[in-house]
Amino acid sequence: MTTTTLIFYILSGVLLSSAVMVVTTKNTVYGVLFLILAFFNAAGLFILAHAEFLAMILIVVYVGAVAVLFLFVVMMVNMETKKSQRMDRRYLLMGIFVGGVLVLELVVVFMSWNTSPEAFELIFAPQDGLSNTHALGALLYTHYALIFQAAGLILLIAMIGAIILTLRQRENVLKQKIGDQLARQAKDSVQMVDISPTSSFRNLESLDDSATPRGRTSRVS
Amino acid sequence: MTLSSSQFMSMPLKGNLEEYFNIFIFMAVAFGISLFLVLLSFWRGPKRPDAEKLSAYECGFEAFSDARLKFDVRFYLVAILFIIFDLEIAFLFPWAVSLKSIGLFGFFSMLLFLGTLGIGFVYEWRKGALEWE
Numbered sequence: 001m002t003t004t005t006l007i008f009y010i011l012s013g014v015l016l017s018s019a020v021m022v023v024t025t026k027n028t029v030y031g032v033l034f035l036i037l038a039f040f041n042a043a044g045l046f047i048l049a050h051a052e053f054l055a056m057i058l059i060v061v062y063v064g065a066v067a068v069l070f071l072f073v074v075m076m077v078n079m080e081t082k083k084s085q086r087m088d089r090r091y092l093l094m095g096i097f098v099g100g101v102l103v104l105e106l107v108v109v110f111m112s113w114n115t116s117p118e119a120f121e122l123i124f125a126p127q128d129g130l131s132n133t134h135a136l137g138a139l140l141y142t143h144y145a146l147i148f149q150a151a152g153l154i155l156l157i158a159m160i161g162a163i164i165l166t167l168r169q170r171e172n173v174l175k176q177k178i179g180d181q182l183a184r185q186a187k188d189s190v191q192m193v194d195i196s197p198t199s200s201f202r203n204l205e206s207l208d209d210s211a212t213p214r215g216r217t218s219r220v221s
Numbered sequence: 222m223t224l225s226s227s228q229f230m231s232m233p234l235k236g237n238l239e240e241y242f243n244i245f246i247f248m249a250v251a252f253g254i255s256l257f258l259v260l261l262s263f264w265r266g267p268k269r270p271d272a273e274k275l276s277a278y279e280c281g282f283e284a285f286s287d288a289r290l291k292f293d294v295r296f297y298l299v300a301i302l303f304i305i306f307d308l309e310i311a312f313l314f315p316w317a318v319s320l321k322s323i324g325l326f327g328f329f330s331m332l333l334f335l336g337t338l339g340i341g342f343v344y345e346w347r348k349g350a351l352e353w354e
Contacts, residue, residue, distance in 0.1 A: 047241065057311050065304040072297050137319030140312075141327035148330060151312075152337040155305050159341040162301040163350045166294045175352070 008048055015041035028074045036067045053133040298350060309338050 014037065021034040039062045046055035130138075140148055316323075316331045345351060 053315065061304070061307055061311060065300070065307050068300050069297070069304065072300060076294075076297075131318070133315045133318045134322075137315030137317075137327075138322055141316055141319075141330045142323050145326070145330045148312075149333060149337070152334040155308060156337050156341040159302065159305050159338075159345060162298055163345055163348055166298040167348060167350050168294075169349065 004048060008045070011041045011044040011048070015045070029071070032067060032070045032074055035070065036063055039063045039067070051132050053131075053136060295353075302345065302350065305338070305341070309335070 018034040018037040018041065022031045022038065025031045025034065039058060043055040043058040043063075046052070046058060312334065313331070316327070320328065
């Protein structure tokens with residue numbers, strides 16, 4: 001058994017067991033943490049297959065971003081953990097049935113799977129001095145340009161959809177408006193008023209109100 | 222011609238991984254040291270637990286409620302927008318590496334992609350999705 005085979009079995013063993021933990025653990029936050037562990041081990045497997053770029057992207061995108069989203073979802077959705085444990089029995093029979101059908105289908109597919117002999121040469125990164133990242137870039141932006149642009153459009157739609165679904169503008173919130181604040185001049189906001197010693201302060205109420213934006217500056221009253 | 226599963230399993234493992242040996246040593250040392258420190262404090266540290274020590278510490282008071290409470294959906298929005306631009310950056314790396322071989326078409330292909338996401342960026346800026354209040 002060579003070292004790479006040993007590393008392969010260690011990585012895939014941890015990957016599979018943490019994947020099992022994701023679906024069996026009661027505490028969903030632990031489930032997400034096990035999912036992150038599974039991502040890390042999958043990245044290790046990618047490195048073993050000489051797909052360094054995919055490994056790094058797996059860590060940056062999945063571990064860095066998607067795991068955070070999963071944590072958010074867990075925080076938002078899962079408020080009580082005790083209630084769900086009681087429901088397990090009701091779905092057991094149906095779950096076993098559906099899972100069994102799926103396993104049977106997978107077995108049937110796997111038994112009748114034919115692979116072209118050339119495919120095994122194509123699953124590696126090209127070894128002739130070309131790095132994995134370079135090989136990916138050489139195809140993605142020219143040969144698959146249309147699919148690449150479609151990916152851009154999907155990202156755009158995701159962005160707009162997320163903004164439309166979740167953005168709520170709040171009323172009556174004091175905001176910094178840097179431009180307005182810097183453009184404010186003394187002559188717009190300071191007024192010199194002559195007050196005779198005998199007059200009352202009430203007379204000042206009739207002053208021009210436009211000099212005090214939104215009436216928030218202190219007014220004598 | 223079909224290959225046996227054992228051949229299939231060993232296929233992606235061919236090629237050398239010697240250049241990762243330094244990283245492997247680094248990770249082994251880091252793992253060893255952290256494991257050693259944790260086990261050492263677990264083994265040698267005094268353990269005299271009581272109810273007060275085991276309860277959650279929250280700035281000196283009793284914990285008011287469960288730590289898992291609903292929070293503002295805007296955190297979620299920021300995270301989604303972060304992921305989208307994260308993916309955009311991820312697409313930039315192979316492009317930068319292979320820029321010399323993909324020619325002008327590849328260059329403008331990426332510019333169109335960036336323009337598409339730029340529209341989204343302008344939209345989100347004008348809409349005020351990046352402002353926190």
